[in-house]
Amino acid sequence: MLHEITDREASAKARDVDLKVGYQGEPGAYGEVAAAAHGGIPRGFASFEKLLEALRDGDVDEAVLPMENAVVGAITEALEPFAAFVTEGMELVAVDITSVPVRLSLAARPGTPLAAVKRAWSHPAALRQCTHRLAQMGIERVVCYDTAGAAQIVAHEASTDAAVCSRRAAERYGLAVLVEDVSDKEQNGTRFVHLRMADHARAQVSLAFLRTSSMTATGRLDVLTGATLLPLAGTTEYPVRMWVLGADAARLQALAPVRDVQVISLGQPAAHAAKVTPPRQGTEPVIKSLPHATARRAPTVVEVGPLRLGGGWRAVIAGPCSVESAEQVMRIAKEVASCGATALRGGIFKPRTNPYAFQGHGLEALDWLVAAGKANGLPVVTEVMAIDQVKPVAEKADVLQIGARNMQNFDLLRAVGRAGRPVLLKRGAGSTVDEWLGAAEYIMAAGEMRVILCERGIRTFETSTRNTLDVGGMLAARPLTHLPIIADPSHAAGRADLVEGLARGAWSAGADGLMVEVHDDPARALSDAEQALVPARFAELARNLALHPDARLPLAQLRAWVDAIDHDLGVLVQRRLEVAKVIGDSKRQTGRAVLDPRREAAVRRTYQEALPGSKGLADKLVDLLLEAAKAQQSIDED
Numbered sequence: 001m002l003h004e005i006t007d008r009e010a011s012a013k014a015r016d017v018d019l020k021v022g023y024q025g026e027p028g029a030y031g032e033v034a035a036a037a038h039g040g041i042p043r044g045f046a047s048f049e050k051l052l053e054a055l056r057d058g059d060v061d062e063a064v065l066p067m068e069n070a071v072v073g074a075i076t077e078a079l080e081p082f083a084a085f086v087t088e089g090m091e092l093v094a095v096d097i098t099s100v101p102v103r104l105s106l107a108a109r110p111g112t113p114l115a116a117v118k119r120a121w122s123h124p125a126a127l128r129q130c131t132h133r134l135a136q137m138g139i140e141r142v143v144c145y146d147t148a149g150a151a152q153i154v155a156h157e158a159s160t161d162a163a164v165c166s167r168r169a170a171e172r173y174g175l176a177v178l179v180e181d182v183s184d185k186e187q188n189g190t191r192f193v194h195l196r197m198a199d200h201a202r203a204q205v206s207l208a209f210l211r212t213s214s215m216t217a218t219g220r221l222d223v224l225t226g227a228t229l230l231p232l233a234g235t236t237e238y239p240v241r242m243w244v245l246g247a248d249a250a251r252l253q254a255l256a257p258v259r260d261v262q263v264i265s266l267g268q269p270a271a272h273a274a275k276v277t278p279p280r281q282g283t284e285p286v287i288k289s290l291p292h293a294t295a296r297r298a299p300t301v302v303e304v305g306p307l308r309l310g311g312g313w314r315a316v317i318a319g320p321c322s323v324e325s326a327e328q329v330m331r332i333a334k335e336v337a338s339c340g341a342t343a344l345r346g347g348i349f350k351p352r353t354n355p356y357a358f359q360g361h362g363l364e365a366l367d368w369l370v371a372a373g374k375a376n377g378l379p380v381v382t383e384v385m386a387i388d389q390v391k392p393v394a395e396k397a398d399v400l401q402i403g404a405r406n407m408q409n410f411d412l413l414r415a416v417g418r419a420g421r422p423v424l425l426k427r428g429a430g431s432t433v434d435e436w437l438g439a440a441e442y443i444m445a446a447g448e449m450r451v452i453l454c455e456r457g458i459r460t461f462e463t464s465t466r467n468t469l470d471v472g473g474m475l476a477a478r479p480l481t482h483l484p485i486i487a488d489p490s491h492a493a494g495r496a497d498l499v500e501g502l503a504r505g506a507w508s509a510g511a512d513g514l515m516v517e518v519h520d521d522p523a524r525a526l527s528d529a530e531q532a533l534v535p536a537r538f539a540e541l542a543r544n545l546a547l548h549p550d551a552r553l554p555l556a557q558l559r560a561w562v563d564a565i566d567h568d569l570g571v572l573v574q575r576r577l578e579v580a581k582v583i584g585d586s587k588r589q590t591g592r593a594v595l596d597p598r599r600e601a602a603v604r605r606t607y608q609e610a611l612p613g614s615k616g617l618a619d620k621l622v623d624l625l626l627e628a629a630k631a632q633q634s635i636d637e638d
C-alpha cells in the first residue's frame with residue numbers, strides 16, 4: 001500500500017496542463033478553489049463517492065478532498081467515503097495540500113431582511129463552523145450537501161431561508177450577502193488534500209502533513225515529499241483504525257524530532273465506513289500498529305545488570321569470539337572486567353563460512369560462559385543461530401545475539417522476540433539501514449522492546465578489511481530509532497591492528513557502545529584469531545574511551561580498574577619528567593632561563609582545567625611535578 005513518488009525533477013509548479021481535478025460540490029464551492037489551485041480544470045461531483053469513483057475510473061486525474069478546517073478540525077464527511085474506497089483496495093497517493101481561506105457569508109434572496117431569516121442551509125462542516133453565530137441570531141441550521149449547493153437551493157426557493165456559502169457562490173446564484181463572515185473564528189480556512197491514483201503519481205511535490213485535531217499543530221508540520229495514504233489496520237470490528245499520510249515510516253521518523261511532527265493521522269474513519277469491508281476470516285491486519293523500532297519516543301536504555309546502553313549510557317561488551325574452554329573464558333572475562341567492560345561476549349554456536357571449521361562447543365560452553373560472567377559480575381551475550389537454540393540459551397544467557405548472517409531470518413527474529421531476553425541485533429553485511437530497522441521491528445513486534453542494534457561492517461568492494469564499518473549508516477540510523485546503536489569494530493576490521501582506530505571512530509561518532517573481541521592467545525584462537533585484541537591492547541582501548549565506572553560493578557573489578565589507571569598515571573608522570581628534562585636542556589643550550597613563571601602559570605591552568613572542582617589537588621600536583629622537575633634539573637647539573 002505504501003508508494004513513494006521518486007521523480008525528483010518534477011515539482012508542484014510543473015503540474016500537468018489540462019489536469020482534470022474533481023471536487024465535491026457545485027461550482028463556487030471551496031473545493032472548486034482548491035481544484036483550480038494549481039491550474040487544474042475543476043469538475044464538480046454531487047458526492048465524495050461519485051468523485052472517488054471518477055478518480056478510480058480515470059474520469060478525473062486528481063481529486064481534492066477537504067480534510068481539515070481551522071474551526072472544526074477534521075472534516076469527516078470526506079473521510080468516510082474515502083475510507084470505504086481505500087478499504088476496497090483503491091491505492092491513492094497524496095500529491096499536494098492546498099489551503100483555501102474560508103469566509104462563510106450568510107446570503108439570501110435579494111431583499112430578504114436579516115431579521116426574517118429563520119433557517120440557514122449549508123454543508124454540515126460549514127454549519128459547524130458557524131454554530132455560535134447562527135445560534136446568537138436565532139437561525140436554525142439545515143444540512144445540505146454543499147455550500148454552493150445551499151446557495152442554489154435558496155435561490156430557487158421562494159422563502160426567507162439563507163445559505164452559508166462563499167461570496168463567490170452567493171453571487172453566482174444571485175443572492176445578496178447579509179453577513180460577510182458568519183464563521184465563529186476569524187482566519188477560517190480549509191485544507192484540501194490532492195489525491196491521485198497511485199500509478200498516476202509521477203511528480204514529487206511538497207506535501208504538508210496535517211493533523212486533523214488542530215490546525216495550530218499543522219503550522220509546525222511542513223514539508224515532506226511524496227506521500228501515500230496508508231490505512232492502519234484496526235480490530236476485527238473496525239478494520240481501519242486510522243489513516244496515516246506518509247512517505248515511509250522511517251522518513252517520517254527522521255523528520256519527527258527535527259520538525260516536531262506529532263501525529264500524522266488524517267483522522268479516524270467513521271465506524272460505518274470502516275465496516276464497509278469486513279476482514280476475511282482468519283486474516284491478520286497487515287499493519288497491526290505504528291512501528292516500534294522507529295517510534296518517536298525517548299531513547300531506549302537497555303539495562304542488564306551493570307550493562308547499560310542508550311540514552312547517554314555507553315558501554316563496552318568484550319570477550320572471545322568463541323567460548324573455547326571454561327578456563328579460557330574465565331581468564332578473558334577477568335581481563336575485560338578489569339578494563340571496565342560491563343558485559344561478556346562469547347560464541348557457543350558459531351556461524352562459520354567453512355562447514356569444517358570450528359562450530360562452537362554448543363550448550364556445554366554456555367555454562368562456562370555464564371560461570372565466567374558470574375565470577376566477574378558481567379552479564380553474558382551469546383549468539384543463537386536456530387529457533388531450537390533460543391529456549392535453552394535464553395534460560396541462562398542474559399542477552400541473545402542475532403548474527404549478521406541471520407539478520408533477516410524472520411522466524412528466528414520472532415522466536416528471540418518472544419524469549420524474554422534483550423536482543424543484540426547485528427546488521428547484515430548486505431543489509432540496508434531500513435532492513436536492519438525492519439529486523440528490529442520483527443523482534444519488537446514479537447514482544448521484546450530491549451533491542452540493541454549493532455553495526456559490524458558491511459560488504460563493499462574493499463578487500464583490505466574484512467568488512468567496511470559503516471559509521472555513516474550508524475549515524476543515519478540514529479535519528480530513525482530510539483534504540484541503542486553500538487559498533488563492532490572487530491568483525492568490521494577483521495584484523496587486530498585496525499580495531500582500536502575503528503572503535504575510536506565509532507565512539508567519536510556517538511556509538512552507544514562497542515562490542516570487541518578479546519583473546520589472550522590469539523595465535524591459538526579457534527575462530528577470528530586475526531582480529532582478536534590481546535588484553536593489554538584492549539585495556540589501552542578501554543582507557544582511551546574513558547568509560548565511566550559504575551558502583552554496581554564488583555569491588556574487585558573496580559579495584560583492578562583503578563590499579564590500571566594508577567599504572568598509567570605513573571607511566572605518564574615518568575614521561576612528563578623526561579620531556580621536561582629535554583625542555584630544560586634545550587633552554588640551556590639556547591641560553592634561556594630554565595624557570596619561567598609564565599609557563600608555570602600555564603601548567604597550573606592546564607591542571608585546574610583537567611580537574612574542575614579540585615583546585616587544591618591540581619595545585620598540589622603541579623607543585624609536586626615542578627618540584628620533581630627542578631630536582632631532576634639540579635641532579636643533572638651536578
Ligand code: PEP
Pocket residue numbers: 321347351402403404405426456488491
Ligand atoms: C560474532 O559476533 O561472533 C559474529 C559472528 O558476528 P557477525 O554475526 O557480526 O559476523
Ligand code: MN
Pocket residue numbers: 321322491517527528
Ligand atoms: Mn567473531
